[in-house]
Amino acid sequence: MIRIGITGGIGSGKSTVCRLFGLLGIPVYDSDRRAHRLMNEEPVLKKNIAMLLGQKAYHNGLLDRAWIASQVFGDKMLLVQLNGLVHPAVGRDFLRWAAQAEAGGEDFPDSDFPFIPQNSAVPYVILESAILIESGFVGYVERVVAVSSPETLRVSRVVARSGMNETAVRERMSRQMTDEARAAQANHVITNDGRSALIEQVLLLHERFSAMRAR
Secondary structure, three states: OEEEEEEOOOOOOHHHHHHHHHHOOOOEEEHHHHHHHHHHHOHHHHHHHHHHHOHHHEEOOEEOHHHHHHHHOOOHHHHHHHHHHHHHHHHHHHHHHHHHHHHOHHHOOOOOOOOOOOOOOOOEEEEEOOOHHHHOHHHHOOEEEEEEOOHHHHHHHHHHHHOOOHHHHHHHHHOOOOHHHHHHHOOEEEEOOOOOOHHHHHHHHHHHHHHHHHO
16 A cells, blocks of 8 residues: 655645545545544553643543643643654554555545545555654655645635634744745645646646556
8 A cells, every 4th residue: 555645834725635635535644633533532642641741631531732732832842742642643543544444345444534435446545744744754655745835825825714814824834844845855746826737736646646556
């Protein structure tokens, strides 16, 4: 089973790209959503997070995201320690999920994006992560696709969908890798600038990845 990583900064449109792959019958693993699920449900991870941050990390058995954010904000070392617990757990979960996809049958995993199952074997699966490279998740995939978009367009998309003001969006973007840095470490780049044909770019990569599986 070939594993493909898709990454991109906030507002780049990587979720749109993943939805398109899902419509082509490719299951997508949303690392951010899965991380939140594991932090709420995986006993060992929950225990380790509570040991690191204290019992206030959970309220009525559920992760208190606002409280955790208040603790790690501005404390880079604490954030590194938290990520050191969460990222490996997500990596292990993804590998189990990918193995289920390869096995097929009743154990075939749910996709985190709209997904149309195909009759034939799935040629590859996708790991979606905004921090694919920074987190080390890149080590779990054979190919990396970076979704790139002009900064002004990214800002306008996030402001429109989230209600955040422009200053807050740009501050958040400043904490992420630049499109240029991602592209330098990617095998493929999808340009989502509102002018380039997005569907055609996805179809081309789908053909390439499917051919890799065939070989």
